[in-house]
Every structure is written in structure tokens, then in C-alpha cells.
Amino acid sequence: MNxxxxxxxxxxxxxxxxxxxxxxxxxxxxxxxxxxxxxSSIALPLLVLRQTGSPVEAGAxxxxxxxxxxxxxxxxxxxxxxxxxxxxxxxxxxGSTLVVGALxxxxxxxxxxxxxxxxxxxxxxVINSMYGPAALGLLRAIVPxxxxxxxxxxxQARGAAARLVGPMAGGALYAVHPALPFAAEAVGLLLxxxxxxxxxxxxxxxxxxGSAFSGREFVAGVTFxxxxxxxxxxxxxxxxxxxxxxxxxxxxxxxTASHNGSSGxxxxxxxxxxxxGSLVGSLLAPRVPPALRTGRLIGATCWACTGxxxxxxxxxxxxxxxxxxxxxxxxxxxxSIGFLTALLAATPERMVGRVQSAAGFIxxxxxxxxxxxxxxxxxxxxxxxxxxxxxxxxxxxxxxxSWAPSVRxxxxxxxxxxxxxxxxxx
Numbered sequence: 001m002n003x004x005x006x007x008x009x010x011x012x013x014x015x016x017x018x019x020x021x022x023x024x025x026x027x028x029x030x031x032x033x034x035x036x037x038x039x040s041s042i043a044l045p046l047l048v049l050r051q052t053g054s055p056v057e058a059g060a061x062x063x064x065x066x067x068x069x070x071x072x073x074x075x076x077x078x079x080x081x082x083x084x085x086x087x088x089x090x091x092x093x094x095g096s097t098l099v100v101g102a103l104x105x106x107x108x109x110x111x112x113x114x115x116x117x118x119x120x121x122x123x124x125x126v127i128n129s130m131y132g133p134a135a136l137g138l139l140r141a142i143v144p145x146x147x148x149x150x151x152x153x154x155x156q157a158r159g160a161a162a163r164l165v166g167p168m169a170g171g172a173l174y175a176v177h178p179a180l181p182f183a184a185e186a187v188g189l190l191l192x193x194x195x196x197x198x199x200x201x202x203x204x205x206x207x208x209x210g211s212a213f214s215g216r217e218f219v220a221g222v223t224f225x226x227x228x229x230x231x232x233x234x235x236x237x238x239x240x241x242x243x244x245x246x247x248x249x250x251x252x253x254x255x256t257a258s259h260n261g262s263s264g265x266x267x268x269x270x271x272x273x274x275x276x277g278s279l280v281g282s283l284l285a286p287r288v289p290p291a292l293r294t295g296r297l298i299g300a301t302c303w304a305c306t307g308x309x310x311x312x313x314x315x316x317x318x319x320x321x322x323x324x325x326x327x328x329x330x331x332x333x334x335x336s337i338g339f340l341t342a343l344l345a346a347t348p349e350r351m352v353g354r355v356q357s358a359a360g361f362i363x364x365x366x367x368x369x370x371x372x373x374x375x376x377x378x379x380x381x382x383x384x385x386x387x388x389x390x391x392x393x394x395x396x397x398x399x400x401x402s403w404a405p406s407v408r409x410x411x412x413x414x415x416x417x418x419x420x421x422x423x424x425x426x
């Protein structure tokens with residue numbers, strides 16, 4: 001049951017998103033946590049590389065983080081649906097503060113064995129698997145249904161800004177002292193949980209909520225998505241297929257622009273431009289006409305990625321490559337926000353954590369293999385052929401999204417065919 005008597009606004013009220021106090025606090029809290037996470041994401045592999053001198057062990061940080069996230073994603077969503085979500089987010093923030101703070105102290109003392117750094121990466125991923133679903137569940141309790149699109153856009157813009165600024169700030173702090181990025185993240189997390197302490201809205205499970213640790217609850221989100229043809233098709237094609245193919249494309253673009261690792265300027269330019277593209281797409285999303293359905297935006301993204309893959313062989317200039325990738329990312333951001341908004345509105349409030357975790361799991365399960373596949377193709381066939389192969393994958397995704405009956409019959413909220421009830425505060 002949700003207590004929205006203060007801080008949140010009833011769903012029938014005409015109100016601007018900026019006027020919702022609890023949303024502002026939730027947004028600021030997430031920004032502080034995201035900035036810290038992005039700072040440590042660049043600093044932790046650098047620290048491992050500095051301590052061990054092994055690129056393989058530095059890469060193991062990412063592998064441990066992704067593996068831990070995938071393993072705990074579904075249980076994390078189930079837990080977020082069975083406890084009070086604001087309290088869970090605060091516990092996650094405090095847990096992350098302790099872990100990151102301990103690492104900062106270990107770096108200051110010069111005692112950072114590899115197992116400690118891998119443990120920090122793994123624990124951070126486990127905490128994120130609970131924090132993310134809980135945050136979306138609390139968002140659903142705070143924001144009226146008619147403002148979910150604007151709220152999703154601002155969350156996406158917040159993440160894009162953090163990805164743009166965080167790594168640069170983390171790298172600069174690391175250059176001063178390796179412990180500083182982790183200390184800065186710990187401070188940010190303390191400020192984040194302080195913001196959450198002032199959020200008045202509560203998002204607690206109903207009296208009939210099941211145990212978070214039952215197999216039925218783990219797969220409830222997957223079952224919900226799989227029983228709805230539109231959501232199932234979009235997640236398989238756009239989430240799973242496009243994500244893995246685009247991660248392959250980005251790896252190849254970065255490898256060729258950096259001349260196989262001999263220069264970081266080209267790769268850095270591409271990463272920065274794609275972050276800008278994501279931010280621009282997030283800011284443009286609220287301006288998309290309501291008549292333009294999400295399925296069409298997703299189709300446009302598939303076609304844009306097809307064009308990008310076919311145009312990339314023309315030049316390896318980092319500005320050219322970065323601009324093409326930025327355009328594709330901007331389109332993808334608008335489509336992703338539209339789909340997230342529809343998914344949030346279609347999901348019963350009591351299931352937000354499990355459904356969002358299931359959607360993330362389906363979208364991410366093969367994404368880590370994308371760079372590996374891109375590297376294999378690049379080594380075997382060269383950049384030009386690799387881009388053509390990836391263009392063919394994008395083309396197949398575009399064809400399915402454009403002509404699949406389940407996508408062409410995209411349901412609209414409030415109709416009998418909508419993919420689930422739109423619930424108000426209980």
C-alpha cells in the first residue's frame with residue numbers, strides 16, 4: 001500500500017513534474033548516486049591495472065560486475081516488490097557507502113589485493129540489482145500516470161549526464177590520488193540517502209505479497225512480459241537483439257578509431273559524442289507527438305542503426321563515426337523512453353520491480369557477448385565486412401519491428417488490448 005498523502009500528487013491532479021517535491025528529491029538522489037558510480041567505473045579498472053599490470057585482470061572487473069548483476073537481477077526485482085521501496089533504496093545506498101568507503105581507505109593504506117577489488121565490483125552489482133527496481137517502483141508511486149513519460153525522460157537525461165561527466169571527473173580525481181574517486185562516491189552516496197530520507201511517499205507491498213525468495217516470484221516478471229505479444233516481441237528484437245548488435249558496433253568503432261589501442265583520443269571522442277547523443281535524445285523525448293507510437297520510434301531506431309552500420313565504412317574519422325553513433329543513440333533514447341513509459345504504465349504497481357528486472361534481464365543477457373562477437377568478426381574479416389554483417393543484423397531487426405503483427409497492433413493504454421492494467425495509488 002502506498003501513502004501518498006504528502007509529497008506525491010493524486011493521479012487526477014493537473015500538476016507539473018517540477019512541482020512534485022518527492023520527484024525532485026528522488027531525481028537528485030539518483031544523480032548523486034549515478035555520478036559516483038560512473039566515477040568509480042573508470043577508476044576501479046585503472047586501479048586494478050595499476051596494482052597488477054594485467055589488462056586481463058583489469059577486464060575481470062567488468063566481467064564480475066556484469067555476471068553478478070545478471071545472476072541477481074531477477075531476485076533483486078522480487079525483493080523490491082516485497083519490501084518498502086524507499087527503505088530498501090536507503091539500505092542499498094548505505095551498503096554501497098560502506099563498501100566504497102572501505103576501498104578508499106584500503107587504497108590510502110596501500111592494501112588493495114585483487115580479490116578486494118573484485119569483491120567491491122561484485123557487491124556493487126548486487127546492490128544495483130535491488131536499487132534500480134526499487135527506484136522505479138517508488139517513481140511509480142510518486143508520479144501521476146500522465147507524467148510518467150516526462151519523468152522517464154528526465155531519468156534518462158540524468159543517466160546520460162552522469163555517463164558524460166562522471167568518467168571525466170573520476171579520471172581527473174584518480175590522477176590526483178587513486179583513492180579520491182572512491183571517497184567522492186562515498187560522499188555522494190551519503191548525500192543520496194539523505195535526499196531519500198526527506199521523501200514522504202512510501203511504496204510498500206500489499207497484504208497479499210508473496211515471499212521474495214520463491215521461484216514463482218523470481219519468474220513472475222518474465223511470465224508477465226511473455227504473455228503479452230507486443231512486449232515480448234519488442235524486448236526480444238529491440239532489447240536483446242539490438243543491444244547486443246549495437247555493443248558489437250561500438251566495440252568495432254572504438255577499436256578502429258583508436259588504431260587498435262595505440263591512441264585513446266579517437267575512442268574518447270566517440271564515447272563523448274554518443275553520450276551527448278543520449279542526452280539530446282532524452283531531452284527531445286517529451287517533445288515527441290503523442291500520436292507517434294512507440295513502435296514506430298523503435299522501428300526508426302532499427303533503421304537508423306542499419307544506416308549507421310552501412311555508412312561507417314566510408315571513413316574512420318572519429319568525428320564522423322561519433323556523429324553517426326550519436327544520431328543512432330539519440331533515436332534509441334527516445335524509443336527507449338517511450339517503451340519504458342508504456343511498460344511502467346502497463347505494469348501493476350505491485351509488480352513494477354519484477355517486471356522491470358525481467359525486462360532488463362532479457363535485454364542484457366547476451367549483450368556482454370556483443371564486443372566479443374565484434375572482436376572476432378573484426379579480426380577475421382576486417383572493419384568493412386564487420387560493419388556490413390552488423391548492418392544485416394540491424395536490417396533484420398528493422399524488418400521484424402516494422403512488419404510484425406504484434407508490433408503493428410501496438411496496444412494503447414486504457415483500451416481492452418492494453419498489456420495490463422494501469423493502477424492508481426491503492
